[in-house]
Amino acid sequence: AQRVTQPEKLLSVFKGAPVELKCNYSYSGSPELFWYVQYSRQRLQLLLRHISRESIKGFTADLNKGETSFHLKKPFAQEEDSAMYYCALSGDTGGFKTIFGAGTRLFVKA
């Protein structure tokens, strides 16, 4: 079955500290993995996707097929990174096309 798991509901770090938001997935085919972000009072928007292999706002995420993980990382957190982050999986082997993890709230303290 398709599943996306974000084990941390809340992650609180100090400004300048490294941050890692965990995401694990379960999928029988070859999925596309995404990270979405929702800043306060804004709509949900794409942060990055694994096939792009790019860094957005200092964030990177590497797909580890062996561990079925797609953790989001940033070496130095900024206060403006405080938001809700969702890991998402998209595939075509039946079921929902795009499913999301429950989300992790990142709070960066000054």
Add this chain to the structure above:
Amino acid sequence: DTAVSQTPKYLVTQMGNDKSIKCEQNLGHDTMYWYKQDSKKFLKIMFSYNNKELIINETVPNRFSPKSPDKAHLNLHINSLELGDSAVYFCASSLGTTEEAFFGQGTRLTVV
């Protein structure tokens, strides 16, 4: 031009009422979704729909029903509203099965 638009943005209604939330996308996407975001900001899929199939999350009460008059619209109808239905509902669309999803701004539903 707004890519995915939802109306209304806010909806306050009494228990037992029937209400609808409209969603329109002008991106030419073939797949649309409804998600529910609860008070703790957790996001759960409710429906996935394209012009070929409707997939329903089995945990969604049958009081909720999606209606798609055409490819660009997916409206959400809710019958006999309950207090627990209070949440923010997001519509989204994507092109194909593995592409980025674009979201509407959300509709905050409050049932009193």
